[in-house]
Amino acid sequence: MSPYADLTLTGTTMETKREVDPLMSREALQARVNDYTSGRDAALALISPVFADLSGLPPLIIQAGTHEVLLDDALRLARQAASADVEVTLDITPGVPHVFQAYYPILDEAAAALDRAGEFLSEHLAGVDRVTGERKAESTLSS
Helix, strand or coil: CCCCCCCCCCCCHHHHCCCCCCCCCHHHHHCCHHHHHCCCCCCCCCCCHHHCCCCCCCCEEEEEECCCCCHHHHHHHHHHHHHCCCCEEEEEECCCCCCHHHHCCCCHHHHHHHHHHHHHHHHHHHHHHHHHHHHHHHHHHHC
């Protein structure tokens, strides 16, 4: 949800969404970069996944709002995942800020986004339950 996936802060929406993002700014994010990097290069793949080879990741859901400076991080992360043949669902909600899902009690768009995330998880975790159940059954039968 609203991923901070490029600690080099090179996404175009750092500037283009500056006026509409009430929560985040390039300056606020820049002040915290060293907390994540401990002085290492922010462009390292393990620090900024937009530069990583994402091959082998499980299905992803990425949600963001159009009123956040990190919108480009979400778009680029989804593109990077798709180029690595990772199943990715990109869910962009118009007119909402960073981590808008936290406002679900008062924002209908937030509640709807959480519902979509829940459906995504249910769909993808349902297969895990079947595999786990089958493995349990196999263990029981072989005992």
